[in-house]
Amino acid sequence: MSKVLMKGNEAIGEAAIRAGCLNYFAYPITPQSEVAEYLSRRMPEVGGVFLQGESEVAVSYMIFGAAACGERVFTTSSSPGISLMSEGVSYIVGAQCPAVFVNIMRGGPGLGGILPSQADYLQATKGIGHGDCRLLVMVPASVQEAVEMVMMAFPLAEKYRNPVMILGDGLIGQMMEPVTFPDHLKTPPSNKNDWATNGMDTRKSKTRNLVKSLYLDPEALNAHNLRLKAKYDRMREEEIRYETYNTDTDYQILIVSYGTMSRVCQSAIDTLKAKKIEVALVRPQNVFPFPEQAVLEAASKSSCRHVLSVEMSMGQMIEDIQRSVQGKRPVHWYGKCGGDVPTPEEVMEAVEKLIPA
Amino acid sequence: MAISTSTATANLNKITPRFDGIVVIVGAFGSGKTEVAVNLAALSREAGSEVWIADLDLVNPYFRTREARVPLTRMGIGVVLPPEIYLHADLPILTPLVAGAIRRTEGLVILDVGGNDVGATVLASLADAFHASSLEKRPFHVLFVMNPFRPFTGTLSGCMKMRKSIERASKLAITGIIGNANLMEETRAEDIEEGYRFVRAFSEKSRLPLEMITIPYPLLKQTDITHFSCPVLSIQRQLVPPWKKPAGFHFDRKSDS
Structure with a gap:
């Protein structure tokens, strides 16, 4: 496909579609609202869904629900909105579901301002949610790289059964640059049948899948956290870029x-x-x-x-x-x-x- | 900001856009309205007109006319903006100074409007000022900026849909087209030609006159502009990311070679 001139926010939306993601739930906030604006037009064209939640908290659980069913799903927001989503992010990490979160950062703390910022670094890398909770965090420097990272993020989220965050500053969302999209995304097939609550008909196993983050037994919770830690360690081995x-x-x-x-x-x-x-x-x-x-x-x-x-x-x-x-x-x-x-x-x-x- | 005072070559003069009265610049999100508006303002000022430019972009948070206010003001162009303390507010502020500018009885008044129907909605609230201006028999242009390399306006039907939605929201009829085919710094001469063919086709389909096309300033010298049926506005990029320098305004083709 030839080059098109796109705003970062539009390109992020288009990249998600090209990555095979047909579920987008979000709540508007400057400077990322163009993702919702763009996908509210594009999703119906490709048979996908854009649903605006009543708040970012709601959106994070809509993401959890779709991800638990094995659907490719993503959301976009900006700093204060990501703070609101952080509870849901922790639940998704705990329940080991893949999803993609995009944060187009604005100035903070609090309402801060609407101009570009990178002040959610610590939140994204160390404190995105309660518990031993980590995300793979990708930081694009151009609109083209944002496209490539969004398209990589979905298969990576599935590989680790863990959310991936694209952390871009306001300029990444707002600036326009020429971009090219790959015609076909060849991602590895999803491993969702092993874990997702996607119905018994679709797989051969007789065992039902259960998606949860609650482990009341201390030994079970410790073992669960060790499994999560092993994933984070594997990211440290395999995802240095x-x-x-x-x-x-x-x-x-x-x-x-x-x-x-x-x-x-x-x-x-x-x-x-x-x-x-x-x-x-x-x-x-x-x-x-x-x-x-x-x-x-x-x-x-x-x-x-x-x-x-x-x-x-x-x-x-x-x-x-x-x-x-x-x-x-x-x-x-x-x-x-x-x-x-x-x-x-x-x-x-x-x-x-x-x-x- | 090198501002040349010498006049353009005779050849360029013939194909330089000339406007008087009110010019309302509308178009799809990211079609390049602001760069067109500020470059048209600078060119018209350079040619001796009194020029005012109003930033009516209530929907875009960054890369607005207000960011080019310094070079514009330095040229003697009146820049109509929301009050300074609200320049970076995420609020739809429409200063009464805009209606005042529209009611001016001479010179060129350029309104740089936000994108799509959403951005054009603000125009409906200026109906009284537009009416007052029409009583003065001021020339009135509503120009539709088109970049076929942008999503949603890459097809004639997409552009037609965009035109209708903007007209509905603004309660104004578009009077002409500005072809602004570009891929920013990556624009090649063949993109200009392809874009020109596209806007010509749209002009025929829509029966709207093609008022001008734009060419990025660095490409101007290598483009044969004599075969275009309309004036050409060279675009010198003013709204750039922080790692680039705004082009400033240069008007003498010869002095630059």
């Missing part, structure tokens, strides 16, 4: 940055190169699991003096970077989270402050 930029130089500074913020950093790195200042970038594509080894290796290069986390939050990624770097280099932070995205010039200034005159 990142890109590097300018790492083949004798850089003094290593930037770690993700999402659209990393594109600002790339722009700054190019300009600094012209000024004979080499800076490298590690861009995590997944932030849970975090590319610890890649960051450690890049920071350990003998020319590297400092590591700088550049993010649209007050330094939420720093702890992951420090843990990765293991004290070998000092880790600094630069960022803004009021809604103004730092400019390449501001990033350059933050970098230059770290370089001795």
